[in-house]
Amino acid sequence: MQTQPETRVNVFEEIFLVFLGLGTLVGVVVIAYTLYNAYKYRDHDDRKPDEDLPTLGELPTGGGSGKKLFVSFGLSAIIVISLVVWTYGMLLYVEEGPDGNPGDDAIEVDVEGFAFGWDFYYENGVETGGELVVPEGQTVWLNVTATDVWHSFGITEQRVKADAIPGEYDETWFIAEEEGEYLIECFELCGPGHSAMEATLNVTDEATYEEWLEEQAAEMEEEEEADEEADEDEANGDDEADEEADEDEANGDDEADDANGDDEADDANGDDENGDDENGDEETDNETDDEAGDDEGGDVDDGGED
Template identity: 80%
Template sequence: MMTRVDVFEDIFLVFLGLGTLVGIIVVSYTLYNAYKYRDDGTRDPDEDLPTLGELPTGGTGGKKLFVSFFLSAIIVISLVLWTYGMLLYVEDGPDDPGEDAIEVDVEGFAFGWSFYYENGAESSNEMVVPVDTPIWIEVTSTDVWHAFGISDKRVKADAIPGERDVTWFTAEEEGEFLIECFELCGPGHSAMEADLIVLSEEDYEEWLEEQLTLTLDLEDADGESVTDADNVEVTLSSDDEVVATYTGDDFEDGVLEISVEQGDAYTLTVESTDGSFETVELEDVDIVDGPSETVTLEEPGEDDDNGDDDENNDETDTDDAGGDD
């Protein structure tokens, strides 16, 4: 599949080749006529030369002029139509980008870039994509006008608040490339940069998995790490539907790694299989950008004991107050 870089390189090479060819022909023909009709100082007595102010007559009726204009028109019109078709391809993208095409939402702000991927992963000032894969980006801004651009990939899109500009590109080689803002947007404009990181397909999948992985640590009421999780059961749910359930066998030294396919807000429930600690429920856990959560396991009745102590303290305070009266 042809990329944007390929299109612009082809246009450049065609214009360069035609320009060079036309230049050679024009210069060569000019030099040829300059040599052929040079004044060598000799005169034929029978030569009928025009006098000063007399219009020349004869010739071939302008055939050379007509042929030259005709050929030039064909070349120019063909070049314009071909270039227009190539630029339409750049504007609209390939007809069949394939199922592996990736969509990324880009938000510009003063003074940086945020990237949001299809599966809910997010990154800031760092756009990570796989090599040889069509990338469709939808660009907007959260404050003022910006312009998203990757010079090495021939990509540029306006970032305007309330509007979305769609464009695409394909990276043909791994590496890091510069993302810049091409719209004067304020005092931090020159530093409004980000990195385009192009990875292999395997490394990209690994990066995505890291972004959507939650590390869950367990600790007791004293803040000590819990390494024995045989009696622990963890349930991950979204919209009251269970996504996954983990048992003690899934823990490693009291640490559990939870991976999801879609970035979202989840409810995390940590329960005891033998009633040795109170159930802990964490709501709106956002598993994005490789976060970690620490859950404190408290023995049953600790909260109740605290509550009874508070009530006793309240009664004592009341009695003391009555005694003073």
């Protein structure tokens, strides 16, 4: 496995810590130097009567050739400029994402905001409402838009935020390092249901994710077939034959499901060993191909199952 690219969470934490550290350092130096001078030049009793004290409104004179001033200005400039350059570089990384935009291995999901909820569309055609499921440790690219009014898609714990605007697509990415559930919220006041406009980011391990995607795809296929049959029923009006067909369908699907559950996800797809490496994309591609095949020649599958 290649070295893990940095997550957004890490990048932003690093920026925060560097600013916090430098700010603290500068603050400590400035305050310490002030206190030191206040102590060094404090008033004391054994002051000589002829000592030349500054009077109100008098400008300081002397003090060498402005060396102190030059050093402090120079130091400040170096610190500020390197901070700007470094932060800009970090933010460019956040903008462009790890290994390309999106990289070959990335999972791509279309996100659609509506009043008041979120829909997610996977590459293989799977759709979910209110739940975004992704595997841990993989780059996920989101293509965010909206169907009605302006929304803003955000996952605070993953440091993700993207505008969701009708007719526009805002790309963002994240890598979830730990399994678990995270809150997805809308960050743009969009109507009376805004504060309840939530969804769940569900981060699972790779195998669970693949299994879940398979299940969703299978379910979707079943629904499509059922729809097609319903259409045919209406057209034919032949009840008996249709019922038989339904039974066959149901049996066939159950068997198919068992096969999905027992075997590795790859076999269910009917592709080769590709799925075993970390590369989830090949599987997804194949699934997409299968999907496309099913849509075009919807009867091919039916024939196989009967």
